[in-house]
Amino acid sequence: MLKAQFIDTIWEYKPAPGQFINTSPWGTPSSAHSLAGGIDGSLSLGAWGGCVVFSFDQPITDHPDHPFGIDFTLFGNPVQQWAEPGVVWVMKDENKNGLPDDTWYQLAGSDHFFSSTQRNVEVTYFNPDYENATHVRWLDHEGNQGYLDVHADHPHPYYPLQDSFPDVDAQQYLLTGTRLPNLTDTSDPPFMKFPGRAFGYADNSVKGSGTLTIPDNPYTPEIENAGGDGFDIAWAVDENLEYVNLDTVHFIKVQTAVLANAGWVGEISTELRGGVRVEPNTSLSGELQMVVIKDLPHLITHPQWQLEAFAFHKGRVDFDKQILWEVDMPGASVDENMMLNLSESGELTIHAFLADNPEVSASVSVFVDIEGQTYIGETGKEALSVYPNPAQDHLVLSFPKSERARVNIYHPDGRLLKTLSGYSSGSQIYTGDLTPGVYLIRTLIKDRYMTVRFIKR
16 A cells, blocks of 8 residues: 555644543644554544644545545544544645645534534633643533543643643633534443444544455445545535535544543543545445434433434435334334324334335334333332432432342433442442432333432432
């Protein structure tokens, strides 16, 4: 492989605060330059909004013979069931001055048009100004705020230091971009999970063992060739969410897309190892259509839930394609507006597929516990109580049977927060790590499901 097919020049590295920032090998200016010339570099972008800008020594072209339409591939360090997605932008050197100072266009990945994706987000990070690691405060444009947690294994300052990053203000700085929702599943530590997106994001898919210039088909789940994350510059959209037709791009930017802490893993931070330009190859073919369903919470507690799904052809939304739905629960249905209607509780699988090609499909599973009801197994209703309620640092569940229970604690929006297996009545459950609010507890004892609500002070 010619060296020219790898990343060649690093134009900017502006990380957000993070556990790897300010230290080698992942968070210094030399880390950014490690991306050049191969795929064994090591670069962390820090928390949400941190970015790197780079180019290859030749422009990226939208060649019609690129396999599956993929024009370049980026490699990160995700593992199975753990991704740290990064949004990718491209720029054409329209003024022909050789500098990345023209218009950025985002490559619209699989989640770009979902209502949960936020665009034009602004986040300001504040320097805590300590010599050692301490929580870094952030504030977004809507007034939401929080902190990046300190990781015990990384005791150095997380805010970019002036000696390495002179372009970052020493007191505070603003980053802008697109934000994906936090889908971190911390219910079963140490096995943290963040599901990879369907396509179109960096640090999202594992590397394969094939030739680096032969990309994987992003519209199928298998890792068949180089792996990593392939990108088609035909996915580029403007600020009005309209696709633009770029024959060539000269510069690429990658930004961390999720703002979240993830327990012992630390903050979610997109990492990169390198990238490669794809070569034309007419011998490869494969499925170019895809259906993508917006992620559902682990638990639905209302009789109606708005579903979202899009049909794609070569990575562009195909609004003319009709999507049909199937559900496997009695009394459940999906109407023409993608509204899920429910009348019973229990385990539910939802299947979406193209009307003219049912083999192109997607499925999601969810547990339903309609508000004001509790799903109970065939053995009949059993009492379940929680105390103290409201709770502070601990609570206890009480049920009359001596069997062991599986206990799930959910956020009101349906996110699964904790799972306990083999729980016995009267044992303490730690709740000191939950923020104040109302939560749901669902227990499974043999075939009996029971749900109660509790307040965390």
